[in-house]
Each structure stands twice: as C-alpha cells, then as structure tokens.
Amino acid sequence: MGIGLGARLRKAVEKGALRRINNGSGKGICVAIAAQKGGVGKTTTAVHLAATLAEHHQLEVLLVDLDNQGHVASSLRSHVRGIAPQTVSSVLLGRDPDLTAAVVATNIEGLSITSADRNLSQTEAQLAGRIGRELLLKRAMVAARHRFDVVILDCPPNLGLLTLNGLVAADHVLIPCDLSILSLEGVDDLIDTLQNLDAMFGRSPELLGLVHTRVDRRNKRQNSTIRRAVADRYQGHVLQSEIGVNTALSGAQLVGKTIFNASPSAKGAQDYRALGDEVVAQLWKERAVSAA
Numbered sequence: 001m002g003i004g005l006g007a008r009l010r011k012a013v014e015k016g017a018l019r020r021i022n023n024g025s026g027k028g029i030c031v032a033i034a035a036q037k038g039g040v041g042k043t044t045t046a047v048h049l050a051a052t053l054a055e056h057h058q059l060e061v062l063l064v065d066l067d068n069q070g071h072v073a074s075s076l077r078s079h080v081r082g083i084a085p086q087t088v089s090s091v092l093l094g095r096d097p098d099l100t101a102a103v104v105a106t107n108i109e110g111l112s113i114t115s116a117d118r119n120l121s122q123t124e125a126q127l128a129g130r131i132g133r134e135l136l137l138k139r140a141m142v143a144a145r146h147r148f149d150v151v152i153l154d155c156p157p158n159l160g161l162l163t164l165n166g167l168v169a170a171d172h173v174l175i176p177c178d179l180s181i182l183s184l185e186g187v188d189d190l191i192d193t194l195q196n197l198d199a200m201f202g203r204s205p206e207l208l209g210l211v212h213t214r215v216d217r218r219n220k221r222q223n224s225t226i227r228r229a230v231a232d233r234y235q236g237h238v239l240q241s242e243i244g245v246n247t248a249l250s251g252a253q254l255v256g257k258t259i260f261n262a263s264p265s266a267k268g269a270q271d272y273r274a275l276g277d278e279v280v281a282q283l284w285k286e287r288a289v290s291a292a
C-alpha cells in the first residue's frame, strides 16, 4: 500500500490538490453506492469511483463489497494483492468486529478492498433476529474511518439488511440510475427507505446525488422522458456527470482491471474520472484539482 494513510492526504493537501474542510475531525467519509434495481452499474460505479479517488486524488480508499456475488473482487482480480484474515461475514457476526480485519491491498496506490464473501446471504439471514442488527457495520467501521480517507460501500440490489447496514453506516449515498422507468421506481423506494431510517435512528445518509449510468445516447426520446421525470422528482440532486454505455467498461471487468488501467483513454474512463472529480468537489465543498 501507499505511503501511509493520513500522510498521502496531508501531502495532497500541502500540494494544494485537496483541501479537506468537511469536518476537520480526521475521520474518513463513508459513501454507500445503492440502488434497488439490479444491473444498473452499482459495482462498476463503486469500483471506478474508488479507483479514481485513490489514483487521481491521492486518497486512501477502502472499497467494501456488501454483495455475496463478489463482483468487486472479481472486477479487480488483477490488482488484488494478498488475502484478508477475516471476511465481512465474520466481522458482522462479531468474530472480529473490526472491518479492517477483512481488508486486502491492491497494486493501485491508495486502494484497498474487502475480499469476496460468498456467505453474505447466509449471514444476512443469521443476523435477522439480532437486536441492533442494522448497526453492525457502523460499529465495525470505527478503525476503518481512521485508517482510510474514504470508505465506499457497494450495496446489493435490494433493500435488505446488508443494504440497511450500509445506509446506516454511511454519511452519503450515491444512487446509480439508468434511464429506465424501473430504475426510477427503485430510486423512489430507496428514498422512502432513507426517510424510514431517519424516523427510526434519527439520522440517515445525505443524498450525494443520482448519477445516470449506462446511458445510451442514441435513445434520445426515452432518455429525455426519464430525465424529465427524474429532474421533476429530484431537482438539485442529479449529478452533472453521467456514465455512457461503453464496452471498454465490461472489457476491463473481463480482465479484472479498472478501465483506467485497461483502456485509459476510453470514454468510460473519462466519464468515471469526471464523476470522481464531481464527487470530490461535493464532498470537500471546494473545487479539487486532480493531482495526476
């Protein structure tokens, strides 16, 4: 891994690349990537947002896979170095209630991930009867928030207990949304869930924004209908950056690399880099200059 957590951030701050002014507490920021609809690009967004924050913004980033499909680790398999002593399941079940025990390094400076965990569905069922079951991840993240500048959570395609743990642990939620009516209905359900969390726990993550993903720019009429519906409902919360359909993204996934590594000049790489810039600017409330 890089040259040590705060050190890289401090170096970036000294260089004027980033000014960390969000809370001054020295605690990492947690962003959940969540959407109820399957296949909208949650994992692709989580992987590339994490990678660009590490690679182009010099942040120490942890990417946490909360989905038993294990797509984070498979998307990054050419970059992963080592094996973690614990899994997210064993952390949530309390065997070692510290998420950093489930962390493995990658050869991308500043980026670490949790390994694939095929038992997560079983774990979710096992946790169903526990008191405080929605708070397990939040509690397990204390050390991770000190070690990492940003923790990104890739949530599964449902609003089950693992997603709830992600939303309760997160400070912000980013919602990938393709330009389909089903995706939009899923966003409504997720927003309802955030309101329920607020009622239950007195807090819920702030909406970082909706990001349009897998945009096929040829479908002009359908795109503009959905865009209008999204803008009507969520005005002011739709990010400017959007991710177009780009086969280089699925190609990169096929070889287990980020698009920044596999096809750095592809449109998908530019789109995700722009998204990273916008997210950093929002999170740090100041224009951040890419350090690369």
Ligand SMILES: Nc1ncnc2c1ncn2[C@@H]1O[C@H](COP(=O)(O)OP(=O)(O)OP(=O)(O)O)[C@@H](O)[C@H]1O
Binding pocket: 037, 038, 039, 040, 041, 042, 043, 044, 045, 067, 071, 155, 156, 157, 213, 214, 215, 243, 244, 245, 246, 247, 249, 250, 251, 253, 268
């Ligand atoms: N912008 C894009 N252009 C082309 N292909 C994409 C794009 N975004 C995602 N894909 C491909 O679509 C598929 C689904 O993407 P991804 O796994 O990121 O979605 P997801 O929302 O995480 O799915 P799930 O709900 O199953 O977790 C993958 O094969 C991915 O490579």
Ligand SMILES: [Mg+2]
Binding pocket: 042, 043, 044, 067, 071, 154, 155, 156
């Ligand atoms: Mg996924």
